[in-house]
Amino acid sequence: MNIKFRNIKTIKSSFPKFLVVLLACCLSGCTTDDTQTVVTFTNLVMEDNFDTEGAPNPQIWGYDIGTGVNGWGNQELQYYTNRSENVKVDNGLLLITARQESFENSQYTSARLLTKDLFEQQYGRFEARIRLPYGQGIWPAFWMLGADIDDNPWPAAGEIDIMEYRGQNPSVLIGSVHGPGYSAGEAISKEYILENDRFDTGFHVFGIEWGPGYINFYVDDVLYNQITPEDVTGTWVFNKPFYILMNLAVGGTFVGSPNAETVFPQTMLVDYVRVYEGIEAN
């Protein structure tokens, strides 16, 4: 029920904006690059284009290593490493690779990068251009956690999932927020289906526009959801700095385990990560 109600509301609220944008396009001619309602965040404050071969820039990226507690809370099957077999910059791309191999009592290895203590920001436009992997049990994500998580444990710290995806549903993107009273299976979430296409055959831009009282979710040039304090079934915690994570999980409760049909290795290719800040005009 909640989800339906939210969706209807979202459509209502975004429809006039869409009309305005359409009208603007018609009047101004042929430009199509300004169809977002997100153009207000224009001041680039962080970008990594992954142009330097080797390990990712240590000024921006750290790592979670190992299996965490209970497979990072999700019964995930992989052991995260920072080995070049699992994470490296090559040919202008960040490659996060999940492998099927016995390693430290796990059957899979992969990597999880995070900007904790390196880059944290409240509000802004956060986006990455990614080509996703595929297959049963493959779970890539581009997401954020509240920077106060050490003192204020999840879910109270808050989580924004800019992109997550199940490898067995290669046309379906999921954008969510988690917070106190609306975490895990109760997260506020919406799926976006890429019609007649898939996320693992080309690059797509996954992003959010995050300001006081709203988070807009978009993919490429499509704004597909807006979440506001009215949508969450608990306290709105998205009013403090967050940091960025990118990872490629294998198995776990969200996707289920890989099976004989899953092809390994699987690689998530990241062309860039960019963060903008700005002031909303309206």
Added chain:
Amino acid sequence: MKNKNYISLQSILFLCLGIVVFSSCEREFSDEVQFATFPPNGDVFIDAFSAGLDYFPFVDAGADPEAFSVETNDVFDGDAAMRFDVPAFGNGFVGAAFNTTVTRDLSGFDALTFYAKASQAASINAIGFGISAETANKFQVTANNLGVSTRWEKYVIPIPDASKLTEETGLFWLAEGASFEGDEGGYVLWFDEIKFEKLGTVAQPRPTIFDGQELVEQAFTGSSIPITGLTQTFNLDNGVNQTVIAAPSYYDFSSSDVGVAVVSELGEISIVGAGTSTISALLANVRAAGSLEVTSSGSLQASPDPIHPAANVKSIFSDAYADDTSSNFSPGFGGSTTETKVTSTDNGDVLVYNNNNFTGIIFDNTVDASGLTFLHIDVYVQAPGLEVGVQIRDSGANQMIETDVNTGLPIGDDRDRRFDLTGLTVGQWTSFNIALDGDIANQKNNLAALILTGGPNFIFDNVYFFTE
């Protein structure tokens, strides 16, 4: 209303054309000159036979031509569906091609799709497209054992490489029937909305040759080896990896040394000289998993000329004698990996066995060897350390081959004589005369088979029973 719109659009286009014509002064070949193409119509059966479509049951193969009808009650959408009544075991099978007399250009699509359901959960033996007399099934595609439920569901048969399908007439085919007593039969299959589509979600191609295996084989000049295990697998948007068998012509084969081996468009490797060559393939520019490294040491030496008078011989396989009986050289025993081929050489036919674990030569009629004393075999190997086991089987008075499936030993009234062909010399023929003694000394009037074990790669010639 539609017509009116169409006409006005036409006239606008015509005006535009006029402007273009009047405004251009020079006559030059445009980059946009296009070859005439066939209609890109993807419809096969929506609510009726699409343009030019006709029904060709495989009557010669034993298909029941009455099994197909057009259903108007139980349809997925619209007002008609295809219905096939799959006969019970022994009453023929459903087998037909649906081809069009109006050649289609299917290169803009990525899959054949349809909705299907069955009156009981079933697995369709073979279904696909590309059966076409004009091209000798050059671009045939087959999905095997497609599971169908009792609900209408959509199925996707991917096109291995659509760019090949610029002139296709074979739009749909299937074969399904009860292949043994107790197999599924006596049920109904329905299909609706059969069409070629551009789904955009057929992705992650993983073609294979030789089922993805990296094979190493010996061969000799003048012989040929078929490329088998040709599959193309795509990941569909529901996460399913759908594999189809793709005809050889979808592939681009290559030989690393064309002085040793060449590959035809139909996937036949011809050994043309001595040396080593690796055979590999691309499908739609994607490297196929699997390869064959073939080594030829030149022409096969001629096998020794048989010396026994024809009157004293009952032959199974020899150019020197008339066959006493025809035989099945590829019985396809369950679990057998053996590939058997009768190969012509400059010096006559030989029997080439590759990758043998166990196989047999099954005589179509039993051989009465009660007056004979030996089995003769010439064997040739191209690698050291090989041995071949031979079991001469007498099937007894009931003339039925009866074997304990656990031990492989003869049971009932069967008897056998076992012998190992050992001490083989690489690159030479070795002749064996195996006495018909032991357990078959007094029962050799219903010889029914030679069971062959080991190897795995060897060549036989001059297989015959004789007496001195």
